[in-house]
Amino acid sequence: MSLSSREFAFFYEGLERGELLMQSCADCSSIRNPPTTMCQKCGSFDWEPVRMSGRGTVYSYTVHHYPPLEGFSLPHPVGVVQLEEGVRVVAGLDGLEIADVEIEKPVKVEFIQRNGQASFRFGPA
Amino acid sequence: MISDKAAIAGIGATEFSKNSGRSEFRLASEAVKAALDDAGVSASEVDGLCTMTVDNNSEAEIARAIGAGELSFFSRIAFGGGGACAVVQQAVLAVASGLANVVVCYRAMNERSQYRFGGPLIGAPLTSEGEVMAYHTLHGLSTAAALVAVMMRRYMKSYGATRLDFANVTIAARKHAAQNPAAFFYGKPLTLDEYLNSRIIADPLHLYDCCQESDGAVALVITSSARARDLRRKPVLVRGAAQGAGRGSIPLMNFYGEDIVPFDDTRIVSDQLYRMSGLSPGDMDAAIIYDHFGPTILPALEASGFCARGEAKDFIKGGNIEIGGGLPVNTHGGQIGEAYIHGMNGIAEAVRQVRGTAVNQVANLSNIMVTSGGGVPTSGLILGI
Numbered sequence: 001m002s003l004s005s006r007e008f009a010f011f012y013e014g015l016e017r018g019e020l021l022m023q024s025c026a027d028c029s030s031i032r033n034p035p036t037t038m039c040q041k042c043g044s045f046d047w048e049p050v051r052m053s054g055r056g057t058v059y060s061y062t063v064h065h066y067p068p069l070e071g072f073s074l075p076h077p078v079g080v081v082q083l084e085e086g087v088r089v090v091a092g093l094d095g096l097e098i099a100d101v102e103i104e105k106p107v108k109v110e111f112i113q114r115n116g117q118a119s120f121r122f123g124p125a
Numbered sequence: 126m127i128s129d130k131a132a133i134a135g136i137g138a139t140e141f142s143k144n145s146g147r148s149e150f151r152l153a154s155e156a157v158k159a160a161l162d163d164a165g166v167s168a169s170e171v172d173g174l175c176t177m178t179v180d181n182n183s184e185a186e187i188a189r190a191i192g193a194g195e196l197s198f199f200s201r202i203a204f205g206g207g208g209a210c211a212v213v214q215q216a217v218l219a220v221a222s223g224l225a226n227v228v229v230c231y232r233a234m235n236e237r238s239q240y241r242f243g244g245p246l247i248g249a250p251l252t253s254e255g256e257v258m259a260y261h262t263l264h265g266l267s268t269a270a271a272l273v274a275v276m277m278r279r280y281m282k283s284y285g286a287t288r289l290d291f292a293n294v295t296i297a298a299r300k301h302a303a304q305n306p307a308a309f310f311y312g313k314p315l316t317l318d319e320y321l322n323s324r325i326i327a328d329p330l331h332l333y334d335c336c337q338e339s340d341g342a343v344a345l346v347i348t349s350s351a352r353a354r355d356l357r358r359k360p361v362l363v364r365g366a367a368q369g370a371g372r373g374s375i376p377l378m379n380f381y382g383e384d385i386v387p388f389d390d391t392r393i394v395s396d397q398l399y400r401m402s403g404l405s406p407g408d409m410d411a412a413i414i415y416d417h418f419g420p421t422i423l424p425a426l427e428a429s430g431f432c433a434r435g436e437a438k439d440f441i442k443g444g445n446i447e448i449g450g451g452l453p454v455n456t457h458g459g460q461i462g463e464a465y466i467h468g469m470n471g472i473a474e475a476v477r478q479v480r481g482t483a484v485n486q487v488a489n490l491s492n493i494m495v496t497s498g499g500g501v502p503t504s505g506l507i508l509g510i
Binding site: 005007008011033034035040059060061062063064065066067069070071072075076078079080087088090091092103114117119121 | 243244245253256257260261263264265266267268271274275276278279282324325326327328329330373375378380381385
């Protein structure tokens with residue numbers, strides 16, 4: 001991605017390999033999202049990418065109707081997923097039928113191409 | 126510390142419209158001149174200016190346009206609509222510390238006719254903030270409405286609030302706006318049916334949950350309380366002025382902590398306001414609660430101590446937030462009903478309420494709280510006699 005800084009590059013590269021990666025602190029092992037420069041808990045600048053299982057539940061969501069969003073067919077369900085590793089991630093929920101989207105719904109990651117780049121969304125578990 | 130040291134001595138505004146027909150620079154100039162005239166202060170006395178970072182008129186440009194004096198204070202506050210009350214805090218800090226004597230706060234936007242805040246957010250490229258924004262918007266979660274909708278869906282699940290509850294906010298706002306000649310919806314109250322059937326924007330938010338898009342400008346003049354007592358208008362004391370942001374919060378994208386409902390930022394502000402002023406929620410005779418999206422008024426009322434968590438849906442029933450109710454809210458109609466000048470028109474209404482000159486005047490008002498945007502690093506004021 002043209003905007004990608006060093007903190008985010010690993011994440012987008014992971015998507016190209018079909019992996020959902022998060023930063024794990026090298027010193028205290030806590031996993032964090034969104035990517036950032038250092039560990040909020042212990043202050044370490046060292047981290048390793050760790051691969052998420054891709055399983056989680058819907059924590060919250062919306063269905064976007066208006067205005068038009070370039071590259072998305074509307075209405076578009078999108079929201080926050082609580083991954084089983086304890087960290088949350090924002091993603092499209094359009095692997096599900098809109099009528100099936102609800103808080104606490106079990107979901108699983110799907111790696112897709114979105115608007116010409118490697119991305120991901122969630123669908124039924 | 127700063128409580129009661131400064132006062133809002135003047136307010137000014139342009140008309141609010143969907144197409145001002147003139148530049149934001151012109152709008153700002155008009156509003157600032159009107160505020161100075163209202164205060165009875167000449168432009169050459171202005172030695173400080175403050176606005177929000179998103180304003181397109183620099184402090185230097187406004188100072189030049191109006192014929193301000195030499196400046197000793199100029200400042201801006203970030204995070205969009207979270208910043209309006211903080212702009213006043215900046216002025217208060219400048220005046221209370223002796224850095225400046227007459228500070229003008231302003232905000233001018235041709236947001237309806239020129240650019241529209243309702244569209245997809247774009248963070249500035251090559252900024253860490255832009256990086257975080259792109260991380261979210263690439264999934265099609267990119268408008269303010271959609272982002273707030275995700276927060277409010279969680280609120281509904283946690284506390285059992287429904288669209289029927291959210292309706293109370295909008296219907297009250299439109300009732301107040303209907304009486305307010307400055308309001309876009311003057312003469313146009315809204316029925317429950319119209320509210321429920323309005324077009325869906327981002328579930329659960331529908332059209333009438335959203336503030337307007339407006340062209341217009343508002344300006345305020347802040348001086349010391351002592352100076353304000355010598356001027357034209359009844360002084361409106363700034364009894365408290367605070368900023369607040371929850372730990373680790375991400376503006377509009379705060380989905381990763383314990384609580385994604387827009388609460389903590391406002392709670393941090395209200396705690397300070399009550400401490401600074403020595404007042405409590407029961408002392409507030411009215412409140413201007415930020416309504417970029419009406420449903421956020423529910424957690425904002427809770428975070429401001431007017432009711433317990435989750436109980437706002439009951440607090441707002443039965444006309445309790447309308448004129449004549451226990452806590453009149455957004456007596457001008459709010460940003461849903463009057464206009465959306467990024468929180469500044471709400472501060473102006475609070476000033477009128479303290480002066481006793483509001484259209485929907487609350488009788489015997491002593492203190493009024495103002496909050497700024499929910500879901501972003503935010504701010505608030507308590508104004509009083």
